[in-house]
Amino acid sequence: ELKVEQNPLFLSMQEGKNYTIYCNYSTTSDRLYWYRQDPGKSLESLFVLLSNGAVKQEGRLMASLDTKARLSTLHITAAVHDLSATYFCAVASFQGAQKLVFGQGTRLTINP
Amino acid sequence: GAVVSQHPSWVICKSGTSVKIECRSLDFQATTMFWYRQFPKQSLMLMATSNEGSKATYEQGVEKDKFLINHASLTLSTLTVTSAHPEDSSFYICSASRSDNEKLFFGSGTQLSVL
Numbered sequence: 001e002l003k004v005e006q007n008p009l010f011l012s013m014q015e016g017k018n019y020t021i022y023c024n025y026s027t028t029s030d031r032l033y034w035y036r037q038d039p040g041k042s043l044e045s046l047f048v049l050l051s052n053g054a055v056k057q058e059g060r061l062m063a064s065l066d067t068k069a070r071l072s073t074l075h076i077t078a079a080v081h082d083l084s085a086t087y088f089c090a091v092a093s094f095q096g097a098q099k100l101v102f103g104q105g106t107r108l109t110i111n112p
Numbered sequence: 113g114a115v116v117s118q119h120p121s122w123v124i125c126k127s128g129t130s131v132k133i134e135c136r137s138l139d140f141q142a143t144t145m146f147w148y149r150q151f152p153k154q155s156l157m158l159m160a161t162s163n164e165g166s167k168a169t170y171e172q173g174v175e176k177d178k179f180l181i182n183h184a185s186l187t188l189s190t191l192t193v194t195s196a197h198p199e200d201s202s203f204y205i206c207s208a209s210r211s212d213n214e215k216l217f218f219g220s221g222t223q224l225s226v227l
Contacts, residue, residue, distance in 0.1 A: 033215070042118075042205055042221040043156075088155065098144060098209055098216055102155045 002027045002093050006103035014111050016078050021106045023072040023089035032072045033090045033100065034063050043088070046074075079110045115139060116208050118219030125196055126227055133191045133222045135206030141186035142208035146216075147179075150203040162189040162206075196226040 003026040013019050023032070031050050035043040047056045049065035049072060056063050060083065062075045072089055086107045090100040115138040125131050135145055143164045148156040160181050161169040168181035178200075180192040189208075193200055206219040 035218075040223070043218040045215055045217070048215050090156075098146065098207075099158065099161065100146075100216070101158070104155050107153075 002029070002091060002101045004089060004091050004101050004103040006087075006089055006106050008106060009104055010107050010109075012109045012111065013076075013079055015080055018078065019076050021074040021076075021087055021089075021108075023074070023091075023103055025070045025072075025091045025101075028067070028070075029091045029093070031092045032065055033092075034061075034072070034074050035088045035090065037086045037088060037105070039086075046087075076108075081110050081112060084108055084110045116206065116217045116219045118206055118222055120222060121220060122223040122225070124225045124227065127197050128195055130192055130194045131196055131224060133193075133204055133206075133224075135189045135191070135208070135219050137187045137208045137217075140208075140210045142189075142210065143186060145183060145189040145206055145208040147181065147189075147191050148205045148207065150205060150221075152203075156205065159191075162191075193224065196224070198226045200224065201226045 005024045007022050033048050034046040037043050047063040052067040054065045060077045065072045086105045088105045089103045093099045117136045117138050119134045145162040147159045149159050150156045158171050159174045162181045162183040164183045164186050170176045178194055183189040203221050203223050205221045207216045209216045
């Protein structure tokens with residue numbers, strides 16, 4: 001059974017600081033997603049990572065994937081308040097590339 | 113870009129009534145759609161896979177007679193919560209993609225409150 005674990009689950013940080021969210025998964029998968037969710041809203045797609053060593057960057061967010069270690073990271077550079085949200089990683093199960101198992105989510109609060 | 117529309121955005125109903133939630137792919141055909149449930153401050157849990165023209169596949173622990181899924185066309189899947197009870201109150205989200213190799217798009221979600 002595929003399990004996905006994120007840490008930390010809660011993160012409070014100051015603007016301008018850097019931090020990393022980690023996503024570990026238990027079985028082999030060929031794709032990993034990162035999503036953002038604002039309170040009461042649906043999911044916004046951030047990144048899809050398809051291969052070992054993949055790195056993608058958008059603004060202050062950068063995601064990477066190490067399939068051998070079954071680990072993905074979401075790095076936040078020089079955080080700003082607008083990045084406050086809950087971030088989920090999700091891993092495609094072997095039963096289908098679109099059938100996702102989600103991590104618990106990391107609730108990120110960025111303080112001025 | 114591709115858009116997945118979900119309706120309604122929120123619904124309040126009395127215990128024992130049924131509620132239907134629609135998920136539409138607006139500019140692409142989706143042979144497969146997925147339904148998730150999210151309780152407050154928790155993650156998303158897959159409920160079922162909706163397959164166009166065939167029966168839905170339910171995840172373990174999800175009552176198929178309570179959560180009826182119909183995928184009658186390539187652009188529409190519906191989830192009906194039958195005989196809703198307060199414990200069914202949750203945020204329901206659908207997702208779809210054009211093909212297996214493309215990213216998933218999520219609907220806007222439906223907040224269901226059962227009184």
